[in-house]
Amino acid sequence: MKEEKIIKQVSVFVENKPGRLAAVTEKLYEKGINIRAFTIAEAGDFGIIRMVVDKTDEAYKVLKDAGFTVSLTNVLGVEVKDEPGGLYSIAKTLADANINIEYVYAFTFGRDKALIILRVDDISKAIEVLEKENVLFKGKVE
């Protein structure tokens, strides 16, 4: 099932002013939600927080109830070895299949592994090609 290979990223719209990130993370902290991967795309007067958390639905609800503009986005997780060339092989695989990467961010885990979060323009095709390379993250984000 493709569904299982998709990671739900929590995306939050925030105005670029003091205290906004604190307000978002405070809500998650109150509910005991752990952030596993996190990035902010900033664009002058606003930014978009993108994160992968352990309790996605709960995070979505608590932020929504607190009045944030929040959505869930389908992204892919790719597991690579934490060594030179790790990202390159993934990027090349996708490029060869003519799949565009819209954004990407990564974090390391364990001793020698990196998890790369990808948003692509054609997610089912991306699953197909990455599946063949056997790099798709299959675990659960916990």
Place this chain on the structure above:
Amino acid sequence: MYWDPSIEKMPLKDLKALQERRLRALVHLAYEYSPFYRRRFKEAGINPWDIRGLEDLTKLPFTKKQDLRDNYPFGMFAVPTSQIVRFHASSGTTGKPTVVGYTSNDINVWVESLCRSLIACGVSRNDIMQIAYGYGLFTGGLGFHYAAERLGATVIPISAGNTQRQIELMKDLHTTVLACTPSYMLYLAEFASNNGVDLRETKLRMGIFGAEPWSEETRKRIEEKTGIDAFDVYGTSELSGPLFTECVERNGLHVWADHFLIEIVDENGEPVGEGERGELVVTTLTKEAMPLIRWKTGDITIMEEEKCNCGRTHPRIMRILGRADDMLIVRGVNVFPSQIEHVLMQIPEVGEHYMIILDRAESGLDEMTIQVELAEKAFSDKVSDILKLEEKIAEKLKSVLNVWAKVEVVNPGTLQRFEGKAKRVIDRRKI
């Protein structure tokens, strides 16, 4: 349906003759009883006998807001205080307060005028009318109150604010008509939907909105959100209060010409061509306590003299496009907040609340920022989508305003809501 059919459908020729008679009488009365107008006429070298017909109107000088402030409190009155039965006052947000007074007959003309309007827009004695305009010194609440009562409708005199209560009573007392500012209606609709109340399931069928300029797009939004019919009302305290509404044709607001003589003038006070926009100037033909001759309302509109499909012969003014003194000058270009509202309302990705912020950069250049709320459904996790939206709005604004504005989308629900007249402009420019 008409309130006073013989007047409302009076042939234009007879109406003009009536206006002429009343204008002549007004000029003589003003000269005789109003120290202000006697002085004004003398300064302008005008003898009341010079004014014989409507074509002589332009010989008379304008009356401006500043005249009311300069003659505060009683200098504009043409009757002794003993004949005045009520005062109203403006809050003086743009300067010193101004006061207006009414004789018993003035109140009667005001109530009768609004009665005609209410019937014209479809209110009947079977309606239950919730009046959410402020009661008190502001003319909105009491103006609607007495007109609705005379009409025989049922009045809920709830005044402005306390939205929770507004909605409760609306449901419990089966309100059919709501009168309030359009910005408050938007707020109330949002409040209702956040609290799980569907206004479509109430008996509310129409709203009469005014006291601030609003746009056709706002009308559409209100109607789509709430399922009611939204009507425009116009009036100012100097003219009495709320007076004129759209008729069911919804193609302009009928100005009762037996009591009010209107002109549209350009920035230099010259009459504009037919169908052109300009400032509304009103001469009160029958007001006793505080007659006004060529009163510059500051409101920008267009006049339509063609007989209306509803059968009424009285001229119409189109929706107020803005206020002459709301006009912002940004980099030397005239900008009306209503133009900005008009553009924003056509963009489904943003909400209906907005703020206009003006700054002056160190270089001396004006910078205009428009803040608008991102509609929930338009949120994308891609920065480029939101930047594109900001750019699209900025381009649309530029094409209408002829000046660039920076557009900032903000979180829904974060911009200020207004229960009375909205104040959407923050001017931080140091002159």
